[in-house]
Amino acid sequence: MISTRTHIAGFNFDNCIMNAAGVYDYSAEELDAVQQSAAATFVTKSATLVPREGNPEPRYCNTPYGSINSMGLPNFGLAYYLDYVSAAQRQVPGKTYFVSLTGFNVEEDIALLRQVQASDFEGIVELNLSCPNVPGKPQTGYDFEAVTRILEAVFDLYRAPLGIKLPPYFDLVHFDQIAAILNRFPLAYVNSVNSIGNGLCVDAAAESVLIKPKQGFGGIGGAYLKPTALANVFAFRQRLNSSIQIIGTGGVQNGTDVFEHILCGADMVQVGTVLHQEGVAVFERLTRELKAVMAQKGYGGIDEFKGRLKTL
Numbered sequence: 502m503i504s505t506r507t508h509i510a511g512f513n514f515d516n517c518i519m520n521a522a523g524v525y526d527y528s529a530e531e532l533d534a535v536q537q538s539a540a541a542t543f544v545t546k547s548a549t550l551v552p553r554e555g556n557p558e559p560r561y562c563n564t565p566y567g568s569i570n571s572m573g574l575p576n577f578g579l580a581y582y583l584d585y586v587s588a589a590q591r592q593v594p595g596k597t598y599f600v601s602l603t604g605f606n607v608e609e610d611i612a613l614l615r616q617v618q619a620s621d622f623e624g625i626v627e628l629n630l631s632c633p634n635v636p637g638k639p640q641t642g643y644d645f646e647a648v649t650r651i652l653e654a655v656f657d658l659y660r661a662p663l664g665i666k667l668p669p670y671f672d673l674v675h676f677d678q679i680a681a682i683l684n685r686f687p688l689a690y691v692n693s694v695n696s697i698g699n700g701l702c703v704d705a706a707a708e709s710v711l712i713k714p715k716q717g718f719g720g721i722g723g724a725y726l727k728p729t730a731l732a733n734v735f736a737f738r739q740r741l742n743s744s745i746q747i748i749g750t751g752g753v754q755n756g757t758d759v760f761e762h763i764l765c766g767a768d769m770v771q772v773g774t775v776l777h778q779e780g781v782a783v784f785e786r787l788t789r790e791l792k793a794v795m796a797q798k799g800y801g802g803i804d805e806f807k808g809r810l811k812t813l
């Protein structure tokens with residue numbers, strides 16, 4: 502029997518594939534669909550203190566090699582997602598869910614975490630430090646002093662399982678620097694990577710950008726992202742304390758891509774663009790394809806190859 506079981510922060514999951522924050526997780530209907538699929542579990546859309554409409558449309562576009570988005574954090578507000586998870590916890594006891602949060606400053610991050618603490622939430626918090634699409638606001642994950650300040654404040658308050666979603670890094674020195682900071686904190690996991698921020702996709706026929714916000718600049722997802730995502734997973738696995746797990750996100754289109762993320766060190770793999778394109782049936786396909794790769798290689802579980810990428 503081939504198993505794709507995994508564990509994050511001491512919680513067990515029957516599968517190692519789930520949605521990435523921001524895809525199929527905006528509304529109760531979308532979250533219901535993920536719950537009814539072969540996905541391990543769900544993470545909610547990154548929630549803010551108050552509901553947000555997000556950026557003007559068109560704000561998402563598929564491209565030949567992936568996608569560009571500038572959603573601008575549309576969400577129903579944290580209370581909505583906590584209510585949804587609370588009901589899910591009652592309906593399926595023993596199952597663990599992720600809630601993604603993002604504040605616009607450290608005070609808001611703390612207020613969001615206090616709201617989580619005041620609820621009956623029993624799952625894992627993912628703090629998004631990497632939204633690339635809020636006009637006028639840089640990605641927190643590129644400001645290492647801000648990351649330090651936020652994590653100091655967060656862990657002064659919050660001791661339940663918490664991971665962070667990071668932007669992609671592109672320089673080995675930056676991996677050294679950010680990993681040294683992260684290793685000071687009791688993080689459950691690091692999720693690498695968010696979309697590549699502020700790419701630009703062009704419609705040559707129309708001589709136009711594809712999306713409306715920010716003059717067409719947006720986060721790049723899909724196949725373009727895989728080498729960068731794998732580099733981030735592998736670089737972090739080499740640098741982070743072994744107690745900090747890794748969720749690999751970026752560029753997954755098939756079971757071999759999931760296998761590659763795990764080989765580089767991912768404990769769980771999230772899918773965004775391909776989920777947006779194919780819908781929740783993609784979880785069954787990816788799981789079947791991953792199992793086929795494992796069967797062909799003679800692996801019975803993901804621990805047999807996790808983090809075992811060979812270098813030359």
Ligand code: RRO
Nearest residue numbers: 571572573574632634696720
């Ligand atoms: O909502 C978005 O525009 C968005 C977010 Br919060 C994020 O973390 N990553 C992304 O590509 N888009």
